[in-house]
Amino acid sequence: MSSELLDALLVLEKEKGISRNVIMEAIEAALISAYRRNFNQAQNVRIDINLGAGSMRVFARKEVVDEVFDPRLEISLDDARRINPNYQIEDVVELEVTPKDFGRIAAQTAKQVVTQRVREAERGIIYSEFIDREEDIMTGIVQRQDPKFIYVSLGKIEAILPSNEQMPNERYKPHDRIKVFLTKVEKTTKGPQIFVSRTHPGLLKRLFEIEVPEIYDGTVEIKSVAREAGDRSKISVHSDNPEVDAVGSCVGPKGSRVQAIVNELKGEKIDIVKWSADPVVFVANALSPSKVLDVIVNEADKATTVIVPDYQLSLAIGKRGQNARLAAKLTGWKIDIKSESDAREAGIFPREESLLTFNQEDIEEEVDFELKHNHDIDVDDDINFDTDNFDDER
Structure with missing residues (x-):
């Protein structure tokens, strides 16, 4: 042990954020254990480390008693007073018992303890840093991938992007920079594990x-x-x-x-x-870009019946029902979409003034949109979208 240890502790304190006192306490506890293990000593001992002088001494602590039953832990009053005449019963006497080759054992032990403490402290610092960023966004760099995961570097740690959290239209290559959403931070025996998502x-x-x-x-x-x-x-x-x-x-x-x-x-x-707090307006807005004639609300079942112009039905439903499905998720209301003609046949008549007014130019634009976009749906059937049928929004 030398004064170089002090320099090393100062570097750790500055770069790793680990308190010098924390490491010194850990080293002292480890050295006590090493002394007892290597020298078959069971007495109560104290380690005195002088960083400035680069010295280290071991002291056995013994209680002053009238009659000694265990000489490893006790010392008689007469023997204690030969050291210092002021000792009294129940005082504690410290006797230096530093072994000759203890420096070598101490150096090995200190190295192991410091390495372990640095590793634990780094894990703790990383966990504390990232646990506060759960449900936040970060920019990472793709490192590698296997059939189940993509590993994304977030600087101090690698995060895991599971296959079910990857966007189906993306292909990830090493060194790609991507933004990810931190879904979960777990503390494991091997350190923090961070799960991220793109979906x-x-x-x-x-x-x-x-x-x-x-x-x-x-x-x-x-x-x-x-x-x-x-x-x-x-x-x-x-x-x-x-x-x-x-x-x-x-x-x-x-x-x-x-x-x-x-x-x-x-x-x-x-x-x-x-x-909008009004479900009528909110549901109508949610079905954008389609135009809505009326929304009939059933508060008890948290359901709505939406009436749209005949030529708007496919647009309201969307490709493979996507527009209506997303609207149901967005609003939290069940949505039953009917064309105006089907609604009238069923005895449902929209209000005289539609929720969204539009002119002939709007109709021509929307018809042109329908001609250019194939929605792959059957507009002859009513489509009912129930939020209960979908996975809950995370």
Whole structure:
């Protein structure tokens, strides 16, 4: 042991964030154990380490008694007073018992203890750092992959991206930089284990918080998110400030804000709709871009019947039912979509003024949209979308 140990402890304290006192206490405890084990000594001992002088001594601690039964732990009053005449019964006498070759054992023990403590402290620091970032977004670098996982470097640690949390339209290559959502941080015997996702709805929410200052400062609030990762998502937004356009804030100038998020998610389509406490308005908004004539609400069953123009039925339902399915997830309401003609045949008549007014130019634009986009659905049947049939939003 030399003064170099002091320099090493100072470096550890600075670089690893490990207190010098914590390491010294661990070294002292380990040296006591090593002394007893290597020299077959059972007495109560104390280790005195002088970092400045680079010295180390072992002291046996013995209690002063009238009659000695265990000389390893006790000393007679007469023997104690030969050392110091002021000793009394029940005082503790310290006698130096440092072995000649104890320095070599101490150095080996200190190395093992320091290495172990550094490892434990690093794990603790990493765990404390990342446990506070659960449900947050981070940028990582793809390192490697196997059939089950992709391993993403987050700087101090590698996170695990399971196959079911990977976007189906993405291919990951080593050294790719990707944004991931931290879903879970676990403490294991081998250190912290971090699980991340590219499909979690929280990733979309955090991306909007990054891109939209109004969301970050609380002026605009994201009320709900429905996502089918890699394909299409819907988010509902609201602002208590009547002078703030919540939807426009998220879209950004010429769509720049939402486009940045679309690019990050490799082309995933995003519908931004205005939230409303009125389920009639909210459900109608959620079915965007289709137009809605009326929404009939059944509060008891938390269900709605939505009436749309005949030519809008396929758009309201969406490709393979996606638009209606996402709307049901977004609102939390069951949605039964009917065309206007089918609703009238069933004795359901929309209100005279539709929820969303539109003119002939709108009709022509929507018809043109329908001709250009194949939704692969049968518009002759009513489609019922029940949120109970879907996985709960995470």
